[in-house]
Amino acid sequence: MDKSMAMGNSQPPKSPLLFLLLNLAFPFFTPSSSAFASAAAATAPVGSVGADAAAAGSFVGVNIGTDVSNLLPPADIVAFLRLQRITNVRLLEPDPGLLAALNGTGIRVCLGVPNNQLLALGSSNATAAAWIARYVLAFHPGTNVVLLSVGDEVLTSAPSSAPMLLSAVLNLHSALAAAGLDGQVKVSTPLSFSVILDPFPPSQAYFNQTLATAYMLPLLGFLSQTAAPLMLNLYPYYVLMLNRGVVPLDNALFKPLPPAKEEVDPNTLLHYTNVFDAMVDAAYFSMRNLNVTSVPVLVTETGWPHGGDPRQEPHATRDNADAYNSNLIRHVLLERAGTPLRPYSTPSAYIYELFDEDLRPGPPSEARWGLFYGNTTPVYLLHVAGSGGFLANDTANRTYCVAAPAGEVDVRGLQAALDWACGPGKADCSGIQPGEACYEPNNVRTHASYAFDSYYQRQGGAPGSCYFQGAAMVTTTDPSE
Ligand SMILES: *[C@@H]1O[C@H](CO)[C@@H](O)[C@H](O)[C@H]1NC(C)=O
Ligand SMILES: *[C@@H]1O[C@H](CO)[C@@H](O)[C@H](O)[C@H]1NC(C)=O
Ligand SMILES: *[C@@H]1O[C@H](CO)[C@@H](O)[C@H](O)[C@H]1NC(C)=O
Numbered sequence: 031m032d033k034s035m036a037m038g039n040s041q042p043p044k045s046p047l048l049f050l051l052l053n054l055a056f057p058f059f060t061p062s063s064s065a066f067a068s069a070a071a072a073t074a075p076v077g078s079v080g081a082d083a084a085a086a087g088s089f090v091g092v093n094i095g096t097d098v099s100n101l102l103p104p105a106d107i108v109a110f111l112r113l114q115r116i117t118n119v120r121l122l123e124p125d126p127g128l129l130a131a132l133n134g135t136g137i138r139v140c141l142g143v144p145n146n147q148l149l150a151l152g153s154s155n156a157t158a159a160a161w162i163a164r165y166v167l168a169f170h171p172g173t174n175v176v177l178l179s180v181g182d183e184v185l186t187s188a189p190s191s192a193p194m195l196l197s198a199v200l201n202l203h204s205a206l207a208a209a210g211l212d213g214q215v216k217v218s219t220p221l222s223f224s225v226i227l228d229p230f231p232p233s234q235a236y237f238n239q240t241l242a243t244a245y246m247l248p249l250l251g252f253l254s255q256t257a258a259p260l261m262l263n264l265y266p267y268y269v270l271m272l273n274r275g276v277v278p279l280d281n282a283l284f285k286p287l288p289p290a291k292e293e294v295d296p297n298t299l300l301h302y303t304n305v306f307d308a309m310v311d312a313a314y315f316s317m318r319n320l321n322v323t324s325v326p327v328l329v330t331e332t333g334w335p336h337g338g339d340p341r342q343e344p345h346a347t348r349d350n351a352d353a354y355n356s357n358l359i360r361h362v363l364l365e366r367a368g369t370p371l372r373p374y375s376t377p378s379a380y381i382y383e384l385f386d387e388d389l390r391p392g393p394p395s396e397a398r399w400g401l402f403y404g405n406t407t408p409v410y411l412l413h414v415a416g417s418g419g420f421l422a423n424d425t426a427n428r429t430y431c432v433a434a435p436a437g438e439v440d441v442r443g444l445q446a447a448l449d450w451a452c453g454p455g456k457a458d459c460s461g462i463q464p465g466e467a468c469y470e471p472n473n474v475r476t477h478a479s480y481a482f483d484s485y486y487q488r489q490g491g492a493p494g495s496c497y498f499q500g501a502a503m504v505t506t507t508d509p510s511e
């Protein structure tokens with residue numbers, strides 16, 4: 031999650047990410063005689079059993095961080111999650127208040143283990159067991175923890191903790207096993223995409239060799255044995271930013287391209303229409319290089335900032351953030367087309383992030399990755415029709431249908447519209463019957479507003495459903511307040 035390293039500002043970046051990405055080219059390199067070509071051509075569904083299971087339940091979740099001024103109380107955050115029909119969350123920090131508030135909601139929780147706890151967890155089984163007791167068992171089974179994301183980008187952002195990473199993972203896993211929960215709670219560690227080198231075209235990708243033997247092989251062995259996913263933080267935004275003019279913006283934003291402009295991997299002849307899929311497939315090719323074919327990719331972070339320094343980050347805009355996140359949701363939840371390499375397996379992803387973390391230090395964009403401000407006001411309206419209500423309940427920008435102002439409609443016109451709404455219009459008018467909660471004030475105007483809004487909401491706010499021969503109008507002010 032340490033994105034500041036990739037900001038391309040005056041500070042020379044210390045991270046390998048920039049070095050890596052500057053070497054990318056999307057119009058792909060010329061065809062290569064790489065040894066991976068034959069492996070790549072074999073796109074048969076190796077390890078598809080696990081993949082099918084994953085595809086069946088592909089989801090989009092959200093990351094929740096707490097560097098937010100005036101963070102809502104846990105109960106309010108959980109109420110908001112339910113309102114937005116969010117069923118998968120990744121908690122960047124293990125917050126006992128939030129874990130308690132999630133009790134009984136069925137929301138599936140990926141629980142973050144902070145980097146600064148790895149040393150203690152990796153060096154002691156007892157500490158790992160205490161951690162599991164405190165954050166998992168204490169809330170079990172009412173709070174549905176399904177994943178532990180141990181550390182964050184440790185190999186690249188916190189290399190001094192890297193030697194402890196695997197033992198922390200193993201100790202937490204054995205503590206879960208001792209509690210009989212290892213089948214239910216999978217353990218993995220989110221990696222920065224920068225551990226993958228030469229990712230474009232995807233068939234040429236491989237894990238940084240320095241990390242491969244020491245860390246990736248044992249980690250992948252563990253993930254494969256325990257049916258846990260490879261967690262990746264994956265940001266097409268940075269690929270775009272660090273390759274200005276090379277990667278088309280539309281390609282990063284999942285916008286449709288004319289077929290002639292799709293990127294074709296010269297080794298596999300697979301067509302890539304977006305950067306996200308190419309990055310996921312680069313991870314699969316990197317694993318395949320290490321003979322690992324059964325571990326699915328889980329995208330623990332992806333997203334787009336809605337603001338930043340206009341000179342340094344011209345693509346950090348609301349419109350682009352809206353397009354990226356809306357199209358990501360559509361890609362994963364509606365299209366479900368997998369990736370070109372694994373069309374049967376659509377990777378699940380957690381959007382980074384639910385709330386703007388306005389207290390996060392760093393470049394201006396760092397505090398502007400949220401779908402919502404900390405008070406749940408939407409930063410922009412996602413375009414996610416058909417997602418079953420997921421992230422579609424925009425309470426702050428909700429519209430209502432009410433009676434038009436007195437000067438524009440007379441009482442007879444209002445009464446006629448009210449009669450129509452409660453009769454043929456089938457609005458729910460039970461609340462304005464004598465003795466019911468909304469009967470008072472008993473006048474045509476307030477009763478008409480009640481009935482008009484009922485009709486309008488039942489029509490899903492469709493154009494024309496708040497007209498009533500001119501007796502009604504749309505407003506953003508809640509008439510019941
Ligand atoms: C590979 O990883 C090592 C260890 O983190 C790092 O020093 C090196 O720069 C990385 N190589 C590339 C090409 O990013
Ligand atoms: C979760 O809710 C259930 C049912 O209301 C309750 O019995 C249980 O004690 C709660 N668990 C925790 C950890 O609060
Ligand atoms: C400690 O954890 C390791 C895995 O990290 C496990 O192999 C070992 O059995 C555990 N020891 C005890 C006493 O639980």
Ligand SMILES: *[C@@H]1O[C@H](CO)[C@@H](O)[C@H](O)[C@H]1NC(C)=O
Nearest residue numbers: 242243247318319320321322
């Ligand atoms: C992968 O398998 C091939 C063929 O069996 C073998 O030559 C190679 O050493 C293996 N690579 C690793 C990293 O295990």
Ligand SMILES: *[C@@H]1O[C@H](CO)[C@@H](O)[C@H](O)[C@H]1NC(C)=O
Nearest residue numbers: 407408409410411426427428
């Ligand atoms: C709310 O809706 C209004 C009118 O459609 C629009 O101008 C405004 O930008 C929307 N607010 C947000 C946060 O998208």
Ligand SMILES: *[C@@H]1O[C@H](CO)[C@@H](O)[C@H](O)[C@H]1NC(C)=O
Nearest residue numbers: 113114115418419420422423
């Ligand atoms: C949106 O929220 C309202 C108020 O809580 C609720 O009645 C409605 O069912 C929600 N709609 C969706 C699509 O979740």
